[in-house]
Amino acid sequence: MSVRNAQFGQGSTSRTGQIEGGRTWYEGYVKPGLDFEWAGDGHDSIYGGLSFVAAATRGAGEPVANSTTSDQPEHVGLEKAMIGWRSGTVFDWAPTDAFDLSLGNQEFTLGDGFLIANGTADGARRGALYLGPRATFEKTVILRANTDPVRVDLFHLSGTVDQVLMRGGDNPDTRLYGANIEWFESKDSGRGRFDYDERLRYIGLTALKVYEADRAYSFSGSQGGGVVNANRDGLEVVSARFGGSFIPDLDDLSLYGEWGIERNDDGSTGGRVRASAWYLQPQYNFSALPWTPTLTARYAHFSGDKNTGDRVDRSWDPLFSDAGPRGSQTWVQGLIYGNYIGSNSNLNSLYAGAEVVPIDDVLRIGLAFYHHEYDHPSQAGASSKHLMDEVDLYAEWSTPVPGLSLAPGFAMGRSGQGQREALGIASGDARTIWLGQVVLAYRF
Numbered sequence: 001m002s003v004r005n006a007q008f009g010q011g012s013t014s015r016t017g018q019i020e021g022g023r024t025w026y027e028g029y030v031k032p033g034l035d036f037e038w039a040g041d042g043h044d045s046i047y048g049g050l051s052f053v054a055a056a057t058r059g060a061g062e063p064v065a066n067s068t069t070s071d072q073p074e075h076v077g078l079e080k081a082m083i084g085w086r087s088g089t090v091f092d093w094a095p096t097d098a099f100d101l102s103l104g105n106q107e108f109t110l111g112d113g114f115l116i117a118n119g120t121a122d123g124a125r126r127g128a129l130y131l132g133p134r135a136t137f138e139k140t141v142i143l144r145a146n147t148d149p150v151r152v153d154l155f156h157l158s159g160t161v162d163q164v165l166m167r168g169g170d171n172p173d174t175r176l177y178g179a180n181i182e183w184f185e186s187k188d189s190g191r192g193r194f195d196y197d198e199r200l201r202y203i204g205l206t207a208l209k210v211y212e213a214d215r216a217y218s219f220s221g222s223q224g225g226g227v228v229n230a231n232r233d234g235l236e237v238v239s240a241r242f243g244g245s246f247i248p249d250l251d252d253l254s255l256y257g258e259w260g261i262e263r264n265d266d267g268s269t270g271g272r273v274r275a276s277a278w279y280l281q282p283q284y285n286f287s288a289l290p291w292t293p294t295l296t297a298r299y300a301h302f303s304g305d306k307n308t309g310d311r312v313d314r315s316w317d318p319l320f321s322d323a324g325p326r327g328s329q330t331w332v333q334g335l336i337y338g339n340y341i342g343s344n345s346n347l348n349s350l351y352a353g354a355e356v357v358p359i360d361d362v363l364r365i366g367l368a369f370y371h372h373e374y375d376h377p378s379q380a381g382a383s384s385k386h387l388m389d390e391v392d393l394y395a396e397w398s399t400p401v402p403g404l405s406l407a408p409g410f411a412m413g414r415s416g417q418g419q420r421e422a423l424g425i426a427s428g429d430a431r432t433i434w435l436g437q438v439v440l441a442y443r444f
Helices: 334-341 417-423
Strands: 002-004 023-030 033-040 044-059 074-086 099-106 137-145 150-158 174-186 199-213 219-223 226-230 236-244 253-264 272-285 294-302 347-359 363-373 386-398 404-415 433-442
Touching: 334 363, 334 386, 334 404, 334 433, 386 417, 404 417
Parallel strands: none
Antiparallel strands: 002 023, 002 433, 023 044, 033 044, 044 074, 074 099, 099 137, 137 150, 150 174, 174 199, 199 236, 219 226, 236 253, 253 272, 272 294, 294 347, 347 363, 363 386, 386 404, 404 433
């Protein structure tokens, strides 16, 4: 990976205090694992898994304002360690494997990752900030009712946190519980009750509560020199979502959206919270055309705080949001912005994208455009809303070598007036960020 004009020409500061205008770095990881399943008398089954991640960063480190991996960290640690039970045909009044109970260290995603997708932060001493090989939550208890056409998730999650390992830059230690209920219709596979990707359409509702969070740390996202903080301890979140094809005989047209609110009335934890976020995303797949082009547009709003001096926090906390099952263009918004500039808070973003598939299951090529604005520029110390614009070109190629894939990416990002004000950059001094990268993956 290589970046020029880091932070729009201001440069990225290494841990030793050296400012780098351009950074070239390398990330890698291996993730060995073992899964098992034991079926008892053809009725129910016990399953589980164990995996480790060994990751490292070399070169100059990633180009955030204060680079967390400039000292070339490496780390080996436990990733997945879980066990579960599936009901099989134990209940003759329910479909096969209607109930699934699991616990331990494991991954868990709600919907398309708008709220919950990644339980472990990467970077710092964990290394591999961009590749992000770690995602599990700790101390999980997850009960799934995989019935049809309504399914339910009951869950307890704890973020995987180590402030010593992460030099104080980890997420706040967060414990939460919640429930999710979804109505859905499956695609032809009939597996919609198990897999998000197999749902033709769905409507869902989630409610969760953070019953304990480390008050010494709070969510912090770099927003052009400003810091957005959300008080997690006692936070209550409700969201409603929908997605898929809802018009009969027009399966090529899909519509996705979600709306969420965050509330915290426990004044003893540092202030009340009144935050909101939502998005709307139409998508059209030209299935009858060569290369099956897909066009996508999305507008997303993540509230900011107009008055940071009062005791009401209105900045949206993205919790454990990340790239979900619909791919990297969901909630990591841009190869540059989403990884090295800011977060999904105090942000209004417009996304437009196009993808083509020249060879089914082999080659995918995409182009993405982002226009980012502050929701409240004063929170970042600016007067203009315009944060930045970004263009990404990317591809995913499954090579002829079984298990080997290659994903090149190129991006450019240009600061807006608000971003320049927040960073103290004169208009004539702002520079375009350029990024190029190639990712190789081998699965066996």
